[in-house]
Amino acid sequence: MKFRAIRVFEEGDGYVKRIVERSTEDLPEGKLLIRVEYSSLNYKDALSCMGNRGVTRSYPHTPGIDAGGVVVTSESDKFRAGDKVVVTGYDLGMNTDGGFGEYIRVPEEWAVKADTIDIRDAMIYGTAGYTAGQLVYEVLMEDLPPEAGEILVSGATGGVGSHAVKILVRLGYDVVAVVNSEAERKMALNMGAVGTINREESVDTTGKALLSQRWASVIDTVGGPFLSTAVRQVKFGGVVATCGNVAGSRIDDLTVYPFILRAVKLKGVASAYSSRRRRSIIWEKLAKEWRSPEFDKNICEVNLEGMMRAVDDMIGDKLLGRVVLKHK
Template identity: 45%
Template structure:
């Protein structure tokens, strides 16, 4: 088969137009592994790529999709054989390399991970980059001393992909989870994922001008950044940590050293894109075994043809949970 379907984003007179088109395998870049993609997932970075954000994707036309799960069709390396079920997340996939919103990708072998035995291809894409990021956040918090029973763990941006998975995973592991959202109509959704308490975004924004706030959180996963992040830092308990992985509320905040030198707290940065493959493999093993969590309440399955509408939804801030893309 030399033809396949893909979402193609084209720049046309200053606008970025998204269409499902037929492409040729010969149009894919040179790479060691050709993969027939069966599942992908929609992330905010994909929506930025699909709307012409040059900080994500430099040139168009382009096929986004930073996540892909499928079957090896051809391989020039011994470690990956035809028929192997594999996943690819991050690196340059979907950024400047044609991504998982196409039925085929061709990528370097160093990006490709064999599917963990405890997950199906579909389950791996319900998780995708969002699940991997949530796992990396929780892993860093654990290594900094967080354990179940330590106290309430805060999750900001809790209805988004990373946030909703973090809520479910932390609750599954026995933590007391407090979720933060700007969507007042999603309280029941978050409680269904395991949140013991749900706070409004406005509650977390109060006290921005203060150098310290009352000690509340034994740990936190922050997916939004901005002043909300530093308000979380200011309200961590002594020796506690927050793992930071997003910036939807802004890339800057007003900061002081007081929480760090008076309360011994930690601000932990988390990146899932350029993690070495061995580190990703370790997290995927945990996601497929001891951290495996029922995510059925937060996922919805969509088709390639539905992607343009869902991209508009996620850009407008209306996306809840995870959209897993069925590429057939």
Template identity: 60%
Template sequence: MKFRAVRIFEEDGKFLKKIVERSIDDLPEGDVVINVKYTSLNYKDALSCIGNRGVTRNYPHTPGIDAAGVVTESKTSDFKPGDEVILTGFDLGMNTDGGFGEYIRVPKEWVIKRPENLSLKEAMVYGTAGFTAGLSVYELMKDVKPENGKILVSGGTGGVGSHAVRFLSKMGYNVTAVINGDQEEKLAKELGAKDTVNREVLDDKSGKALLKQSWAGVVDTVGGNPLSTAIRSASYGGVVTTCGNVAGGELPFSTVYPFILRGVKLVGIDSVQCPKEKREKIWELISKEWKGANLESGIKEVDMAGIFDEVENMLNGRLIGRVIIRHKG
């Protein structure tokens, strides 16, 4: 059986993006074959498209770390043909051909059934970004209640940040989104943020170990000095979750003092190897309690050919909101 897929080729030291025809027989071994209906664009996908060896070691390769579709073949009793399923994380789209193709074949452990209250399209509106935001909010909510104070979300209109704003606002939290410019402010307010601040607020270089207590909780999506600033400005007993490093992997000006003098808790978020039981729990929350009415605000839908321009927009910092890809096959 033939299908279409985005394929990244390495030729003479350059990486070329093409749409090619492939066969099911070309796919790696696995328990479940899935006809992908929707996928989404994540930063890892953009990096894979330009040959980043930290994401994808071997080429040619099909990116796409998310997928939502219909099972067509199954070697396991866990799934049967016709089941609608979701995949995020593990090795999908990194070194295993991913959702930028109309078909994938994967191990059964990577797959969960679509929650009843979530369509395949909605699942990819969330995707890895929404799932990561869900994990962040889940951990924050264990110790921080709406009455405890304001919640700060860095990258407030990005993939993870926008969903975190949605979830927290839906659950009654007073959310402040970190933005960059008037256009992002409008989107942040549409997502549910009660207030916004420019990203310079999270770039303190004073060297102070402790800053003014401002945030009962923080969902950090960028790392680096913004994360350091968030930790130093968290209120007593505050919770800071962290899931990204686009601003760097170091924590300048950070010390142990926020943790031992204010009892601040720093929680790392990993969406790749998250156990299946917890994965299913988060998706259930996303499909029910956390699901909002303005789900497609800030969402752009493209077809397979439209992926290439959006990859360039993401890599050049021009992408606002989130892109999902609809396959015709």
């Protein structure tokens, strides 16, 4: 079968992306051939489009680390033709052709039946929403009540951060969002945040081992100096759940004191290879009790041509909100 896809090519000293026609015969091996109905844009997709070898080793390549659709053919006894499925994580869109194409072929272990969640909703969440769900879950596992105080969220207007804000607001928590512009501030407040701080205010430069206790807990999507500062500002017994390193991979100025004097917990989240049991728990919560009335806010639905432009906006740091790709 012929289908359309965004394909990234290495040309000269750079990388270019084009919409091309492909054949399902060109897809990699796997027990499930899936007709993709929806995908979404994540930072890893932008990195893949830029030729980042830490994400994608060889080109040409089709990005899209999220995909939701219908099984066309199955060589697995766990799935049948016509089953609606969601595929996130593993190697999809990184070194295996992903959801920016109208068809994918994947191992059966990568797919989850979309029994409790609508496919479009799953792609609005996508890897970003699923990761946000894991971050919130790590905080809630410590039995943190809303009255414990404010929760700080970094990268609050990005894919992961915006979902985290919406979930926490839905559950009755007071959220303070880290923002970098007036547009981001307005967006965070529209999602239900009770307040905002700018990026400069969120980073300490004194190097002190402990700072004033300010936040009940923190959800961090950026890492670097922000993460170091946040750990030193969390109240006694609080949690810092982290998943990103866009602001840096080092945690300078951090000592053991927040952990041994304030019992602060630092929890890392890696969504790509989380267990099937964890996936089931998170997806069910996202579909039901965590689904916010603000769920559809700041969602931009595009076709393949629109996704080409959205990738450029993400690379240029001009993108606000969540971009969902709808295939014809």
